[in-house]
Amino acid sequence: MSELHAPAREVLDQIRALPASSGRPLVICDVDEVVFHMIAHLETFLAERDMGFLRYAYQLTGNIARKDSDTPIGQDEVRRLLLEFFAEVSDRQTPVDGAAAALERLSADCEVVFLTNLPGSANKPARERLLASHGMPYPVVTNSGPKGGAAAALSAGRGRPVVFIDDSPQNLKSVHLCLPETRLVHFIADARFRAAVDPLPMAGLLTGDWQETTRHILSILERS
Numbered sequence: 509m510s511e512l513h514a515p516a517r518e519v520l521d522q523i524r525a526l527p528a529s530s531g532r533p534l535v536i537c538d539v540d541e542v543v544f545h546m547i548a549h550l551e552t553f554l555a556e557r558d559m560g561f562l563r564y565a566y567q568l569t570g571n572i573a574r575k576d577s578d579t580p581i582g583q584d585e586v587r588r589l590l591l592e593f594f595a596e597v598s599d600r601q602t603p604v605d606g607a608a609a610a611l612e613r614l615s616a617d618c619e620v621v622f623l624t625n626l627p628g629s630a631n632k633p634a635r636e637r638l639l640a641s642h643g644m645p646y647p648v649v650t651n652s653g654p655k656g657g658a659a660a661a662l663s664a665g666r667g668r669p670v671v672f673i674d675d676s677p678q679n680l681k682s683v684h685l686c687l688p689e690t691r692l693v694h695f696i697a698d699a700r701f702r703a704a705v706d707p708l709p710m711a712g713l714l715t716g717d718w719q720e721t722t723r724h725i726l727s728i729l730e731r732s
Protein backbone atom coordinates (compact mmCIF):
# COMPACT_ATOMS: atom_id res chain seq x y z
CA MET A 509 0.00 0.00 0.00
CA SER A 510 1.45 3.40 -0.89
CA GLU A 511 2.35 5.87 1.86
CA LEU A 512 -0.48 8.14 0.70
CA HIS A 513 -3.15 5.61 1.72
CA ALA A 514 -1.46 4.12 4.82
CA PRO A 515 -3.44 4.81 8.00
CA ALA A 516 -1.81 6.77 10.84
CA ARG A 517 -1.03 5.12 14.18
CA GLU A 518 -3.89 7.05 15.87
CA VAL A 519 -6.28 5.50 13.34
CA LEU A 520 -4.97 1.96 13.90
CA ASP A 521 -5.26 2.48 17.68
CA GLN A 522 -8.94 3.41 17.30
CA ILE A 523 -9.54 0.37 15.06
CA ARG A 524 -7.92 -1.95 17.63
CA ALA A 525 -10.22 -0.49 20.31
CA LEU A 526 -13.43 -1.31 18.37
CA PRO A 527 -15.83 -3.97 19.70
CA ALA A 528 -15.02 -7.49 18.47
CA SER A 529 -16.45 -8.39 15.07
CA SER A 530 -19.87 -10.00 14.96
CA GLY A 531 -18.88 -11.61 11.64
CA ARG A 532 -21.81 -9.90 9.92
CA PRO A 533 -21.32 -7.89 6.69
CA LEU A 534 -19.56 -4.59 7.32
CA VAL A 535 -20.92 -1.16 6.37
CA ILE A 536 -18.27 1.56 6.64
CA CYS A 537 -20.07 4.89 6.49
CA ASP A 538 -18.79 8.46 6.21
CA VAL A 539 -20.39 11.26 8.26
CA ASP A 540 -20.05 14.66 6.53
CA GLU A 541 -22.46 15.10 3.58
CA VAL A 542 -23.65 11.50 4.11
CA VAL A 543 -25.41 11.33 7.51
CA PHE A 544 -24.84 14.97 8.56
CA HIS A 545 -25.12 17.98 6.28
CA MET A 546 -21.83 19.74 5.75
CA ILE A 547 -21.92 21.74 2.52
CA ALA A 548 -25.05 23.65 3.60
CA HIS A 549 -23.44 24.53 6.96
CA LEU A 550 -20.20 25.52 5.25
CA GLU A 551 -22.09 27.82 2.84
CA THR A 552 -23.77 29.55 5.79
CA PHE A 553 -20.45 29.81 7.64
CA LEU A 554 -18.76 31.31 4.55
CA ALA A 555 -21.66 33.69 3.83
CA GLU A 556 -21.37 35.06 7.39
CA ARG A 557 -17.78 35.95 6.46
CA ASP A 558 -18.78 37.43 3.05
CA MET A 559 -17.38 34.42 1.23
CA GLY A 560 -18.76 31.64 -0.95
CA PHE A 561 -17.92 28.79 -3.34
CA LEU A 562 -16.85 29.69 -6.88
CA ARG A 563 -18.21 26.38 -8.30
CA TYR A 564 -20.19 23.38 -7.05
CA ALA A 565 -17.01 21.31 -7.19
CA TYR A 566 -15.44 18.79 -4.82
CA GLN A 567 -12.55 21.05 -4.02
CA LEU A 568 -12.08 23.59 -1.23
CA THR A 569 -8.66 25.05 -1.97
CA GLY A 570 -9.04 27.23 -5.06
CA ASN A 571 -12.83 27.22 -4.80
CA ILE A 572 -13.61 29.71 -2.00
CA ALA A 573 -13.55 33.44 -2.64
CA ARG A 574 -14.80 36.68 -1.13
CA LYS A 575 -18.21 37.78 -2.43
CA ASP A 576 -16.84 40.60 -4.58
CA SER A 577 -13.98 38.56 -6.07
CA ASP A 578 -13.25 35.65 -8.42
CA THR A 579 -9.81 35.13 -6.90
CA PRO A 580 -9.75 32.19 -4.51
CA ILE A 581 -8.38 32.66 -1.01
CA GLY A 582 -5.09 30.89 -0.26
CA GLN A 583 -4.53 27.38 1.05
CA ASP A 584 -3.51 28.57 4.54
CA GLU A 585 -6.67 30.63 4.90
CA VAL A 586 -8.80 27.66 3.73
CA ARG A 587 -7.12 25.43 6.31
CA ARG A 588 -7.67 27.97 9.09
CA LEU A 589 -11.31 28.50 8.10
CA LEU A 590 -11.98 24.75 8.06
CA LEU A 591 -10.57 24.28 11.57
CA GLU A 592 -12.73 27.17 12.76
CA PHE A 593 -15.73 25.75 10.88
CA PHE A 594 -15.46 22.27 12.42
CA ALA A 595 -14.90 23.68 15.91
CA GLU A 596 -18.01 25.87 15.49
CA VAL A 597 -20.47 23.48 13.84
CA SER A 598 -19.40 19.97 14.84
CA ASP A 599 -21.77 19.93 17.80
CA ARG A 600 -24.80 21.15 15.84
CA GLN A 601 -24.69 19.72 12.29
CA THR A 602 -28.12 18.63 11.11
CA PRO A 603 -28.84 15.03 10.01
CA VAL A 604 -29.53 14.03 6.42
CA ASP A 605 -33.15 12.85 5.94
CA GLY A 606 -33.60 9.14 6.44
CA ALA A 607 -30.01 8.40 7.53
CA ALA A 608 -30.79 7.18 11.05
CA ALA A 609 -33.68 4.94 9.93
CA ALA A 610 -31.58 3.50 7.10
CA LEU A 611 -28.62 2.67 9.34
CA GLU A 612 -30.93 1.19 11.95
CA ARG A 613 -32.42 -1.09 9.29
CA LEU A 614 -28.97 -2.04 7.96
CA SER A 615 -27.60 -2.65 11.45
CA ALA A 616 -30.11 -5.49 11.85
CA ASP A 617 -28.05 -7.45 9.29
CA CYS A 618 -24.69 -5.63 9.28
CA GLU A 619 -22.04 -4.17 11.48
CA VAL A 620 -22.04 -0.36 11.00
CA VAL A 621 -18.91 1.72 11.69
CA PHE A 622 -18.43 5.43 10.93
CA LEU A 623 -15.12 6.37 9.32
CA THR A 624 -14.86 10.16 9.26
CA ASN A 625 -12.17 12.66 8.36
CA LEU A 626 -12.31 15.16 11.19
CA PRO A 627 -9.71 17.83 11.84
CA GLY A 628 -8.82 18.12 15.52
CA SER A 629 -9.07 14.94 17.64
CA ALA A 630 -10.83 17.07 20.29
CA ASN A 631 -13.89 17.16 18.02
CA LYS A 632 -14.42 13.37 18.09
CA PRO A 633 -16.41 13.17 21.38
CA ALA A 634 -18.73 15.96 20.18
CA ARG A 635 -19.29 14.09 16.93
CA GLU A 636 -20.03 10.81 18.77
CA ARG A 637 -22.51 12.57 21.05
CA LEU A 638 -24.26 14.30 18.17
CA LEU A 639 -24.51 11.06 16.15
CA ALA A 640 -25.95 9.22 19.17
CA SER A 641 -28.41 12.05 19.88
CA HIS A 642 -29.74 11.67 16.32
CA GLY A 643 -30.23 7.91 16.68
CA MET A 644 -26.89 6.81 15.17
CA PRO A 645 -24.98 5.29 18.11
CA TYR A 646 -22.42 3.34 16.03
CA PRO A 647 -18.65 3.27 16.65
CA VAL A 648 -16.68 6.19 15.19
CA VAL A 649 -13.13 6.05 13.79
CA THR A 650 -11.57 9.39 12.86
CA ASN A 651 -9.06 9.54 10.01
CA SER A 652 -7.22 12.10 7.95
CA GLY A 653 -6.39 11.89 4.25
CA PRO A 654 -7.50 9.15 1.83
CA LYS A 655 -9.49 6.40 3.56
CA GLY A 656 -8.32 3.27 1.72
CA GLY A 657 -5.72 2.18 4.28
CA ALA A 658 -8.06 2.78 7.20
CA ALA A 659 -10.89 0.87 5.47
CA ALA A 660 -8.56 -2.08 4.76
CA ALA A 661 -7.34 -2.16 8.38
CA LEU A 662 -10.87 -1.75 9.71
CA SER A 663 -12.27 -4.59 7.62
CA ALA A 664 -9.44 -7.05 8.38
CA GLY A 665 -10.92 -9.98 10.32
CA ARG A 666 -14.46 -8.62 9.98
CA GLY A 667 -17.43 -9.87 7.98
CA ARG A 668 -18.00 -9.77 4.24
CA PRO A 669 -19.16 -8.21 2.01
CA VAL A 670 -17.79 -4.77 2.87
CA VAL A 671 -19.82 -1.73 1.78
CA PHE A 672 -18.23 1.73 1.84
CA ILE A 673 -20.39 4.88 1.68
CA ASP A 674 -18.75 8.29 1.11
CA ASP A 675 -19.28 11.57 -0.74
CA SER A 676 -15.63 12.14 -1.66
CA PRO A 677 -14.40 10.77 -5.02
CA GLN A 678 -10.89 10.73 -3.55
CA ASN A 679 -11.96 8.45 -0.68
CA LEU A 680 -13.97 6.13 -2.93
CA LYS A 681 -11.00 5.77 -5.31
CA SER A 682 -8.64 5.17 -2.39
CA VAL A 683 -10.82 2.38 -0.97
CA HIS A 684 -11.22 0.84 -4.43
CA LEU A 685 -7.43 0.78 -4.76
CA CYS A 686 -6.69 -0.65 -1.28
CA LEU A 687 -9.68 -3.03 -0.96
CA PRO A 688 -10.95 -3.69 -4.51
CA GLU A 689 -13.74 -6.11 -3.55
CA THR A 690 -15.50 -3.38 -1.52
CA ARG A 691 -18.95 -2.36 -2.78
CA LEU A 692 -18.95 1.43 -3.14
CA VAL A 693 -21.87 3.80 -2.67
CA HIS A 694 -21.24 7.40 -3.76
CA PHE A 695 -23.61 9.38 -1.52
CA ILE A 696 -23.81 13.19 -1.75
CA ALA A 697 -26.66 14.83 0.16
CA ASP A 698 -26.40 18.20 -1.65
CA ALA A 699 -28.22 17.92 -5.01
CA ARG A 700 -26.15 20.68 -6.68
CA PHE A 701 -22.81 19.08 -5.81
CA ARG A 702 -24.20 15.62 -6.70
CA ALA A 703 -25.26 16.89 -10.14
CA ALA A 704 -21.78 18.34 -10.69
CA VAL A 705 -19.69 15.20 -10.04
CA ASP A 706 -18.62 12.71 -12.68
CA PRO A 707 -20.09 9.29 -11.83
CA LEU A 708 -17.31 6.89 -10.77
CA PRO A 709 -17.27 3.65 -12.79
CA MET A 710 -16.32 1.61 -9.71
CA ALA A 711 -19.28 2.85 -7.61
CA GLY A 712 -22.46 0.77 -7.78
CA LEU A 713 -24.69 3.73 -6.92
CA LEU A 714 -24.56 7.54 -7.03
CA THR A 715 -27.31 8.91 -4.82
CA GLY A 716 -28.43 11.36 -2.19
CA ASP A 717 -31.31 9.19 -1.02
CA TRP A 718 -31.08 6.90 2.01
CA GLN A 719 -34.06 4.74 1.02
CA GLU A 720 -32.44 4.00 -2.33
CA THR A 721 -29.14 3.33 -0.54
CA THR A 722 -30.80 0.86 1.84
CA ARG A 723 -32.48 -1.04 -1.03
CA HIS A 724 -29.18 -1.16 -2.92
CA ILE A 725 -27.22 -2.52 0.05
CA LEU A 726 -29.89 -5.07 0.98
CA SER A 727 -29.83 -6.35 -2.60
CA ILE A 728 -26.02 -6.72 -2.38
CA LEU A 729 -26.47 -8.75 0.82
CA GLU A 730 -29.11 -10.97 -0.79
CA ARG A 731 -26.82 -11.77 -3.71
CA SER A 732 -23.69 -12.45 -1.64
Ligand SMILES: [Mg+2]
Nearest residue numbers: 538540541675
Ligand atom coordinates in the same frame (compact mmCIF):
# COMPACT_ATOMS: atom_id res chain seq x y z
MG1 LIG B 1 -17.82 13.28 3.69
